[in-house]
Amino acid sequence: MSNAESFLPLPSATFHILMALADEDRHGYAIIQDVAERTSGELKLSAGTLYRSIQRMLEQGLIVETRERPAPEEDDERRRYYRITPFGIEVARAEARRLQQLLKLARASGFAPGRA
C-alpha cells in the first residue's frame, strides 16, 4: 500500500471531504452541505469537483463506498454513501500534521499570530 506521506499535500477538496466523513458516512450531497456548513459557506464544492475527487479518492483507497444504508424512510435509492478508510484517516492525520508544522514555521517568521 502507498505511503500516506506520498499523498501530501492533499488537494483542499480532498481534505475537506475526508473531514466531512470523519464522524459519519455521508452521501454526496450531504458532503457538500457539511463542507459548506463547516466553512460557514466559504467553500461550496460543485458536483463535478466532488465526484471527480470521490472517484480519485476511491482509487487511492482513502474512502470506500459503503453497503450499509440508513433507515429506509431516509434513504434514496440513487444515493451512494461513502466511508473513510483507516488509510484515509492516516492520510488526513498526516496532512493535519503537515499544516501544523507549516503554521509553526509561519509563526516563527511572524506571519501568523501566536507563540512560535
Place this chain on the structure above:
Amino acid sequence: MWFYRLLLHLYPASFRAEYGEEMCAIFARERRNALGALADVFPNAAAAHADILRQDLRLAIRTLTSSRGFTITALLVVALGIGANTAVFSLVDYVLIRPLPFADADRLVKVWQRQSGYSRMELSPANYRDWKAMTRSFASLAAYTSMSHNLVTQQEPERIEGEHVTAELFPLLGAKPMLGRVFAPQEDTAEGPRTVILSYTLWQSIFGGDPNVLGRNVTLDDNSYSVIGVMPPDFHFPSIDTEFWAPLRLEAANYEDRNDNFLQAIGKLRPGVSIAQARAEMTVAAAQLERRYPRENEHIGAAVIALRDELSEQSRLSLSALAGASVCVLLIACTNLASLLLARGLARRKELAVRAALGAGRERLVRQLVTESLLLAVLGGALGVAASRAALPLLTKLVPHTLPLAQLPPLDFRILLFAAAVTLLTGIAFGMLPAFRASRGSRFADLHEGARAGGGRKERLRAALVIAEVATSVVLLVGSGLLLRALWRLQTVDPGFRSEGVLTLRTWLPWPRYAVTERRTQFYHRVLEEVRQLPGVSNAAYITFLPMTMTGGIWPISVNGDTSIRTESHVASLRFVTPSFFATTAIPLRLGRDVAESDTIDRPFVAVVSESFARRYWPDQSPLGRHFHVAFHDREIVGVVSDISVRGLERPSEPQVYLPYRQHPDESLVFYAPKDLAVKCAGNPMSIVPAIRRIVQKADPRQPISDVRMLADVVAAQTAPRATQVRALGAFAAVAFLLAAIGIHGLLAFAVSQRTPEIGIRVALGARPANIFGMVLAQGLWTAAAGVAGGVVLGALAAQGLKGLLAGVQPADPVTFAAAVVLCVAMTLAGCLAPAWRALRVDPTRAMRAE
C-alpha cells in the same frame, strides 16, 4: 435540467455512468445556483478526461515496458514504415512532383533540335535566332551554354563552371539577384561589356561574402569581368554546379555554321498556350527552315519538352520503383503491426476479461487500448522522423543532375503526417478489436485459467496478414534482385580501357592565349615530359575528353570516293589525343600505328579509328590507308584500336575517331583542344598530385588544374546512382524479409501455444515427434507457399514495370525468381523451427492437466 443532462455528456462515459444520476439530483436541489453548476461542468469534465488519460498513460507505459519484446518490435516496425516512406516520398515529391523553384514553373519548357538518332540536340545559334523570330508560342525564349573558365586570383588559380546566357534568361525564370542586378537587354552582344553575376557559393569563396563586391573585377581566363550581381543561395540554374553567369556574346561568325550546335534553349509559354500547341508551331517553323536550308537543316526538327520532364526515363522509373518499394514497406509495417496487436489482443484476453468483470465498461477498455496504440505510434513516429532524417542524405545521389535543384531534398512534413496517420489508424483499428471483443458481454470462458484464445476468425485474419507479408517480400526480393543483377552486369561490362592506376586531371587552356596550336603543343610537351619523369609514372597522355565524361563531341562522317557507302546520318565521336594515350589507358591497338609527334599540321591528315568504325565502312577489308571526311578535313586511317564505351556503360557508343593533337588547325575547334591529362602510375597515384600541380604551375603560372580523380572513379560514377538504388531497395527488401520472418514466427509460435493441449493429446495417443514436427512445419509452409505464389505473380508484374532499368537482364530472370523463392522458403523454415521445437517438447501430462 435536460440541458444539464446534455452537458454531462462532456464527461467520460464511465464517469457519467457512475455519478451522472447523483449529479443530477444535486443539481435539482441546488436550483438557486444553476448557472454556476452549468459552468462548472466544463473544467471538471476536462479534468476528468485528463485524469483518465493520466491513468491510462501510466498503465500503458507499465504494460509496454513489461512486454519489452512486443514494444521494441512494434516501435521498430512503426519507425521503419514512417521513416522509409517519409524519406522516399520527400525525394520523389521533390524531384518528380513539386514545381521547380522558378516563377510560373509549369510554363517553362526546353527547346531542342531533333535529328536522326538524337531526340535532344543543342541548337546552332542561327537556328535559335530564326526559330525565335518565327514562333509566337513563347512569351520569352532564352539561350545559354555551359562554359568553364580559369579564375585567376591572388591564390592558386582554379577552374570554375558557369553559363553564358542571353539577357532574357533571368527575367524568364523570375529570378532576382540578392545583390546588384541581372543582365540588361543589350548586354548580351559581341560588343557588350564583360560583366558577370556570381553564385552565392562563389561569392562566399572568393569574396568572403563581401557586400561591396559590386563593380569589382574578376579575371576569367585572360579577360576581366566586372561583377554586377550575386544570386541568392537557393538559385541553381541550369544545375547545382553552376558558379557564375556571364552574358552570351555571339559574334557574326557564330551564325555561319548551322551544324555548330552548342546552345541550350529555354522558353516560357504564353499563358494559355499548351506544350502541344508550341510543339506544333515549332514543327512548322523547323519545316520552313529545312526548306530554306535544305542541306544544313536536312531532317532537323524541333522538340519542346516541359522543364520538369528533363529527366531521363531511367531516373523517373528508378524513383517510381523506390516509391513502390517504400509503399510495400509501409504495407508490411502496417500488416505486421496489425498482426502483432491481434496476437497481443488474444494473449491479453484474460486481462481484459478480468477488467470487464470488475466493471470496466467498453469505453474504458477501448480508451485504454487506444492510448496504448497512440503511445506506440507517437514514439514510433518520433523514431521514424529520426530515421528519415538519417536516410535522406543517403538518397541524394538519386537527385538527377539534369534538374536545377539542390541535392538535398527537404523533409516533407505533409508526407510524414500521412505516413504517421496510416500507421496510427492501423494501430488504433487493430489495437481496438480485442477491447470490443472483451466488452461484448461477460466472457466467463476467458477468465478460465489456460483459456484457449483460438478465435478461429482472428487466426485466419492473422494468417492472411502473414501471407500478404510474404507476398510483398517476394515482390521486393525479386525487384531488388533484378536490379542487383543489372548492376552486376553493368559493373562487369568491359569499358574497353583499363582504369586501374590511372590518375586524371584537367587543364583547360584559355583562349585566345592558347588559340595557336603550337602554343598548346609547347604546354603539353613541358607537362607530359616532366610528369613522365615522376617516380612510379609509366605513361602519360592528353585527350580532348576522357571517356564517359562528355557525351557530346559527335560529328557527321562521310567517306569520299566510295559512292557505294551511304553515310547520311553516320556519326562518330571525335577526340584529339597526344601519342601514347592508348598505351596509358591500355586500349589495345589492333592494326597500324598510334598517332605520332610527326603527325603535324603540314603533314597529311591522319586518324586512328575504332574497330566498329572500320567494320561499318570496310567490313571485310583492311581499313588502313582508307580515307574519310570529318571536321572539315579529309583524313587517312593509320591505325585501328578496339572500341571503348565513350558514352558510358549503359548507352550504346558511337564508333570512335582519334585525331593527332598537332593536326588541330589554329583558332578552330576550340572545344576540342586536349584538356584531360591521364597518368598511369604505380603505387598511390594521389601522392604525385602536388608534384603535377608544381609542373603545371611552372609551365603556366596562371593555369589551374581541376577534376583531379582516378579514372576508376569516373567509371564507378557511371553506376553510382544504380548502386545507391540497389542499396535502398535492397534495404527495403531485407526489412520486409525480416518482418515477414517475424510474422511467420509469431503466427506459428502463437498457434503452437494455443494448440498445446491438442498436441498433448496427440502425443498421449502415440504421435511420434516427427508427426508433431511435421504438423507445425506444414502449417508454416502452407502459409508461406500461398504468399510465395502470390508474390511470384505480383513480382512478375513489377519486373515488367522495371524493364527500363534492367540493362538487358530479362524481367522474368529465372535465377532471380528462384533465389527469391528459395530465400522465402528458407525464411519460413527458420521461422517454423523454434515453434516446432517447442511443440516437440510438449509434456502430455501437463498439457492435459491444464485442460
